[in-house]
Amino acid sequence: MKQVYSDVIQFRGNHYDFGYMQGELLKDSPILSNREKQWAGRRKRHFNINEQEAIDMLSSFIPGMRDELEGLADALQMNMHDVLRDFGGYYIDYARSGCSILTGTQFLIRNYDSHPSGYEGRYMIYQPTDIGYATIGPSMQITGRIDGMNEKGLAMGYNFVNRVGSGDGFICNMIGRIILETCSNVEEAISLLKEIPHRTTFTYVLLDSKGETFVVEASPRSVVARKSNISTNHFEMLTEENRYRMDDSIRRQQVMAGQPNETDVYSAFQMLNNKGNEVFSDKYGAWSGTLHTAAYIPKERKAWFAIGGDRKPIIFDFNEFLNGEKVRIKQVKGYLDYDKSFINM
Template identity: 45%
Template sequence: MQQVKSDILTHRGSHFDLGVQTGQWLKQTALLKNREKEWRKRMPRFDIHIKETYDIFQMYAPQIWEEIKGMQEVLQLPTSQMILNFGHYRFTKLKNSGCTIFLGNDYMVRNYDYHPATYDGRFLLFQPNDGGYAQIGPTSRVTGRMDGMNEHGLTMGYNFMHRKKPGDGFVCYMIGRLILQNCKNVSEAIQLLKEIPHRSSFSYIVMDANLNHAIVEVTPRNIDVRYDRTCTNHFELLTHENRNYTKESTERLSRLIQQTPNSSMDKMEAFELFNNPEYEIYSKLFKSWSGTIHTSLYEPKKRIVYFTLGENQSPSKIDFSKWLQGETLEIKSFKGSIDTNLTFASY
């Protein structure tokens, strides 16, 4: 059993200045060095186009481009390297992951299942003054988000489906960021997902402050929307797009449905269901790229987040609405235990 930690960082100000802060954080970690090792082991199976990437960011998120420029000022890397590591827009010339989500009446609970070596170990509260909405949540590949909530209470998480027949487009963690950056509610999130180009096939799960919710099934070729409360790693509507092997996903979904008989389940009961391996929602398949790294629970109406790393932990609580009003955040990190010797990317 390994002890793990995720730093909690806060920033109020411009995206460029956030990029500067992020670059300074990166220089104190092993994340970039580990990323360089990964690129040496496996060459990218996509191309880098600077102008086309710049143009797409100007269309959907010009502030995030400024954030990347702020990081570049500190890291002093060429633009092609910045796009490779932080742009997350891929041009085609692609491992399995898990993730489970349940939507209660007024919350979303989610297990993020992937490989520890891809995990930033960084949780961010950001209140911009130059456009885009304030956000809270764990970062993914530095500039992306794998789940989170914004100032309007819109909450987002995604589940992997497959990487067959990839297209030119944004990858999942940048799409998660774009949703939180640009959308106030579920209908706006659905519209954005219909507009932007997608690299791979995922389900994006969203819930807003009015407690509207949706599961948006997306591939580079199709998009459809359902309004269920459970999601694992196979499509229910775009079934022709599913992987050949979905047995583990369908069995996990069955266990989840059996143990969540209705949406009024108490949020802390739901959190324990997801975070305690005894209930077989939490996964320890780290070497197969599908071990549970964190459990998160978001309350869109109250703008409250519960979060923990690893298994069998009492979650830490952050009141995002109070932080947005200027209250100082006392907690500086999350700590937990995961049953693997694989380390985070920032270690």
């Protein structure tokens, strides 16, 4: 068993200062050097951007992001082209992963399944003072979010479906950040997902404080929304976008579908996090091992988080942070049945 951890990073302020603060932290972190080793040889082939187009798209969909990227660039002494390529979330390639999501009218529970060597170990709590909603959730590619909730009670998670037939557009984690920072409810998020250009094929699961929950199937070619409380790694409507092999995705969907409709949040969390329930995965070498289980409870503005399996969640009271209190938790620790660490270690 390998002990791993996620740092809890909280900030109140404008986007430029938020970016600069993150850049200062990254100087003392192994994240960038570890990622540099992983990306060697791939950048020129897969990480191509049109700088002005990327800036224009970010300015259109998430206005504060350009300032955040400029803060990162200044702190790290990088030029804007390289910052956009590494942190901008537009055009950049994305590794395959698993993932399972279960929602009720009161909660969204999500297993994030991937490889430890691509996981940043950064749990972000940010309240902007210039533009956008406050958000809570784990980061991906520094500026993006894997899942999360905002101050309006909108919760979001996504599941990988396919990378074949990718197009020009945003990748999933930046889309997640845009949803959380700019949308107040499910309806606004669905409208955004229909407007924004998608790089690859994912489902986006949405829940708001009214208890409305939708699964949005999104590819570079089409976007459709359907009422559902379960999502794994295949589409139900845009079936032509699915991968050839869907056996494990269907199996996990069936396991979750067998649960009672009125499951409470803790039972639902255990269902995904406990190793004996056949949803949690130890397949880390195949990029489909469960790294974290997250829960979001919109009406209470609470977020639960655990790393690894068979864990009790750490509970964050987002309302307290929104009311000006400081989060006391510095790290969330856990164990993985694998020999590789997160890239923050």
